[in-house]
Amino acid sequence: MTLPAQQSKTEALQAFSTLELAQALAERLAIAPNDWHCLKANRPAQAGQQLSAALVFLLKEQPQEALVRLNQAVGWLDRSISAPPCPTHGNHSTKQ
Template sequence: MIPATSSPSQSLDEYSTLELAQAIAARLSITPNDWHRLKANRKAQAGQQIGSALVFLLKDQPEAALTHLNQAAGWLDRSITAPPCPTHGKH
């Protein structure tokens, strides 16, 4: 918990913009354990892609950022659907 004498912005100032973006991306990432539950959740999928896009943008990798932004847009406009589980269907 942030002490009462400091504001949230003061504690956030301790971190670089990239570190904050990486923390957001980590929070928005879909773990393998959650993949089945969230595979069709468009908000979760788009959020994961946008978090990644922000990290790539801040790392001066605009092409990778754009790829992730396009993926996020696809989830939101319903032009993308979840792929089948990689562990199913294999014999």
């Protein structure tokens, strides 16, 4: 007898710790450098990246680091923060 797909997925996930699952989620939601320009203003993507990082820090018993990422996620969602300009574009000052 074969297991239904959902049950077998659940059983497969049992092999991983909660921290490992959170780290996998953080990796999945991380914005790659090559995607930064495309996703820099995507608030759900930015918030998801920060929330998943917050979860990892919380599970590693680093609540202060988790709180920083959580506040960043809230800032993306409430529009109180925006992406910084790309360091390879914009104003470049030269020292004389």
